[in-house]
Amino acid sequence: MPTGVALRDVRQQLFAAAERVLLRDGANGLTSRAVTEEAGVAKGVLHRHFEDFDDFLVELVQERIARLDGLAADLRGSAGTGTVAAHLTAALIQLFDPVTVSVVSLIIFRDELRARLRQVRPVPGVPVLTQAAGVIGAYLGDECEMGRIAADADVDALALCLIGSAHMLFADREQGPPDSEAVGKVVNAVIADVVQRRLL
The missing domain is CATH 1.10.357.10 (Tetracycline Repressor, domain 2)
Structure with a gap:
């Protein structure tokens, strides 16, 4: 799979997970750990695609x-x-x-x-x-x-x-x-x- 497609898919997966966490737990509950756990990916995945x-x-x-x-x-x-x-x-x-x-x-x-x-x-x-x-x-x-x-x-x-x-x-x-x-x-x-x- 081309790198660009894989990157876009991971980003969308993380965004969708963040939205679910926000809806369920509010702004207080939105952490990088909560997002990666919700997305079902390793903790380092988010930091591989985003500066912080x-x-x-x-x-x-x-x-x-x-x-x-x-x-x-x-x-x-x-x-x-x-x-x-x-x-x-x-x-x-x-x-x-x-x-x-x-x-x-x-x-x-x-x-x-x-x-x-x-x-x-x-x-x-x-x-x-x-x-x-x-x-x-x-x-x-x-x-x-x-x-x-x-x-x-x-x-x-x-x-x-x-x-x-x-x-x-x-x-x-x-x-x-x-x-x-x-x-x-x-x-x-x-x-x-x-x-x-x-x-x-």
Whole structure:
């Protein structure tokens, strides 16, 4: 088997194991030993492919951020159809899947990880949440251009409100994720003004 293929397979195996540990044990339980045991590989395998554990975690977060690209394309492709509130509700539920919520907790929990991520992506805010806000803001910008929300809408501020509110809803590990009705209620509250003023 070519080396590149083997490396990619091992990396994906380790990332998948890390996600399972995160979901089961939270940020406190995510250690290099826990990951390699979950993946069923020798302890040295992780350090053979990554500089150290924080380097591994940076790559894990980068993988999660890369997944936002597909959501962004689908969401922006929906602009001008259906309702803005329905698209935002569905996007937030997809954005805040259990693994992403756990990854955000991990970023907040580990200072060194945040520092390294800022070197890779020097943007303000919490990585993943910042990129998610960009996805929502770009979609709202498209809807604004199409006249489906008020022309003077501050789409970046609206996106931050939506991401922050949704994170609060989804962050409770004990209660579990909110249903679409609860998410939709928040979405409608945040965008009510810009949708209403578009109709005036």
